[in-house]
Amino acid sequence: MNLLAPPALPPGVLQVLPGSGSAIGDALVTHPLIRKVSFTGSTEIGRRIMELAARDLKRVSLELGGKSPNIVFADADWERAADTSPLSVFANTGQDCCARSRVYVERPIFERFLERFVAATRRLVVGDPAQEATQLGPLVSAVQRESVEDFLADARKRGSRFACGGGRPHPRGFYLEPTVLVGVGKEDRCWREEIFGPVVALTPFDDEAEMLRDVNASPYGLSGSLWTNHLGRALRVSRAVQSGVLSVNSHSSVHVEAPFGGFKQSGLGRDLGLAALEGYTELKNVYVGE
Amino acid sequence: MNLPTDLFLDGGWRPASTGKKTPLVNPATEAPFAEVAAAGAADVAAAIESAQRAWEGGWRDLAPGKREAVLHAVARSLREHLEEIAQLERLQIGKPISDARDEAGLGARCFEYYAGAVTKFGGQTLPVAKGGFDFTLRQPMGSWPALCPGTSLSPSLAGKPRPPSPRAIASCSNPRRSRRSRR
Numbered sequence: 001m002n003l004l005a006p007p008a009l010p011p012g013v014l015q016v017l018p019g020s021g022s023a024i025g026d027a028l029v030t031h032p033l034i035r036k037v038s039f040t041g042s043t044e045i046g047r048r049i050m051e052l053a054a055r056d057l058k059r060v061s062l063e064l065g066g067k068s069p070n071i072v073f074a075d076a077d078w079e080r081a082a083d084t085s086p087l088s089v090f091a092n093t094g095q096d097c098c099a100r101s102r103v104y105v106e107r108p109i110f111e112r113f114l115e116r117f118v119a120a121t122r123r124l125v126v127g128d129p130a131q132e133a134t135q136l137g138p139l140v141s142a143v144q145r146e147s148v149e150d151f152l153a154d155a156r157k158r159g160s161r162f163a164c165g166g167g168r169p170h171p172r173g174f175y176l177e178p179t180v181l182v183g184v185g186k187e188d189r190c191w192r193e194e195i196f197g198p199v200v201a202l203t204p205f206d207d208e209a210e211m212l213r214d215v216n217a218s219p220y221g222l223s224g225s226l227w228t229n230h231l232g233r234a235l236r237v238s239r240a241v242q243s244g245v246l247s248v249n250s251h252s253s254v255h256v257e258a259p260f261g262g263f264k265q266s267g268l269g270r271d272l273g274l275a276a277l278e279g280y281t282e283l284k285n286v287y288v289g290e
Numbered sequence: 291m292n293l294p295t296d297l298f299l300d301g302g303w304r305p306a307s308t309g310k311k312t313p314l315v316n317p318a319t320e321a322p323f324a325e326v327a328a329a330g331a332a333d334v335a336a337a338i339e340s341a342q343r344a345w346e347g348g349w350r351d352l353a354p355g356k357r358e359a360v361l362h363a364v365a366r367s368l369r370e371h372l373e374e375i376a377q378l379e380r381l382q383i384g385k386p387i388s389d390a391r392d393e394a395g396l397g398a399r400c401f402e403y404y405a406g407a408v409t410k411f412g413g414q415t416l417p418v419a420k421g422g423f424d425f426t427l428r429q430p431m432g433s434w435p436a437l438c439p440g441t442s443l444s445p446s447l448a449g450k451p452r453p454p455s456p457r458a459i460a461s462c463s464n465p466r467r468s469r470r471s472r473r
Contacts, residue, residue, distance in 0.1 A: 008363040011301025012344030015337045018297070018312065019329035021437070027334040028435040033342050035432035041439050049437070059431060092385060129318055129386045137384035138317040173318045174384070256396070256403045272400070277411045281428040284413075290421030 021045065029053055036060070036280065043194075043220075043265050050268070061269035061279050063097065064262060065194040066222030069215045070100035071237065074109045076227035076249070082116035086124060086200075088225060088251035090178045093136050094198040095144070097266075098223035098245070098253045101195060103202040104211050110204035114182065117202065118163045121178050126169055138174040139197060145174045148197030151190050152179065155199075160184045165198070186214065194220065208237070216242045221263030223253045244270070293378065295326045297333055300340035307332040317384040341433040350430055354409045361405035368398035 017024060029037050029052045036059040039049050046062040053060045070088060072081045088100040105113045129137035139145045152166055165179030176198055184191045184201040191201055205211035215224075221242040227249055228234050234248050244261045245253045254260055259275035261267050269279040295311075296303040306327035314324045352360075368375065375397070376390035385393070413426035 008360040010344050012340035013349050016298040017329035018326050024329050024334050027331045031338050033338050036434035039437040129380045129384050134386040137386050140383050256399050284427045284429050288423040
């Protein structure tokens with residue numbers, strides 16, 4: 001495989017150093033010839049990189065964690081929303097910074113939405129990633145699965161209801177069933193923290209303003225979805241949600257042509273689109289006198 | 291699959307200065323399938339020096355049209371190897387193969403997009419004092435590392451733009467160490 005070395009690419013322009021953050025991360029970030037650091041990972045490590053970079057005022061781009069909302073109003077095509085929402089959180093087995101892990105459903109449709117969401121979740125094909133039909137593979141490691149199971153243990157302790165999932169579906173491989181929780185308290189870990197696994201929590205809401213206050217109470221602000229057929233509401237709520245990316249009547253967050261990044265503790269700077277080029281260049285002003 | 295397991299440093303595949311290797315485990319089977327070089331501080335220093343040579347040696351000043359051609363060549367190479375990249379993602383992180391193919395294609399698409407963008411990105415002229423002339427430039431910063439996770443490498447790497455800066459990429463290819471990693 002020689003894909004990294006097409007003849008046109010000069011040596012040094014692209015290099016790949018696999019290694020742990022603890023072994024090489026600090027050396028990369030603090031080296032005097034490094035002018036900028038781009039990091040994709042957890043908010044915890046992003047904060048540490050920004051602190052290290054601050055010593056030399058190195059520029060940073062950070063693409064960090066999320067706890068993205070999926071907001072469904074009763075006027076929406078909520079059946080389509082319910083059918084498509086499971087993959088908006090369970091794709092890549094939930095190991096996705098854009099995972100819509102908090103689902104807010106307007107109360108009049110909540111029970112019907114939940115039933116349909118759970119049915120769609122049960123239809124997901126969990127298994128061997130080499131099979132074409134597979135939709136959910138294993139988690140990336142045993143450690144990651146244990147971390148997700150800690151969240152599930154907390155949900156059990158706090159009395160959340162498991163509408164489906166929660167167990168290990170296969171004896172081999174780091175698999176975990178897609179898990180749907182209801183009755184999760186707003187102070188519970190499963191509501192507040194990024195799980196980075198196949199776990200979603202659903203809650204009903206009555207009042208738009210109150211719902212938005214809860215959505216925006218999160219320290220994260222990466223992505224989200226909004227389902228409504230009311231144009232004014234779509235525009236109003238799109239402005240109000242504190243996130244770098246939002247999809248209306250869709251779960252599509254990543255477009256190569258459009259900026260991608262987070263508000264608040266979900267990151268700094270933007271990847272993709274022309275906005276990304278601004279983050280990798282310095283702006284100089286030149287004035288030429290008469 | 292014939293996997294390269296060394297570092298890609300200064301234009302070639304090299305073992306790590308540490309002599310250490312990181313075992314990779316297929317999360318779908320729990321079976322180890324490869325060992326990759328584990329970079330150390332000396333490799334980081336060598337990569338940064340190489341990046342600086344590339345930057346000063348012509349990459350910084352390459353004409354936008356020529357840069358466009360290089361980026362398209364990378365995109366073509368990614369597309370030619372799309373199936374290998376997808377299978378590697380599937381093996382290493384357990385991503386379903388149909389998703390892995392989509393994401394590998396997205397990686398190539400990023401290079402195509404920025405190949406087009408680099409010929410259209412620049413400064414402005416601004417109206418300032420009478421008689422003078424004011425303009426802005428977008429100047430490259432220099433070398434930078436893209437620290438990427440093991441849960442979705444291809445778009446994570448490719449989604450960074452391609453201005454005239456050389457990069458030292460550190461990728462966390464041991465899934466067990468990337469428990470907090472993401473695309």
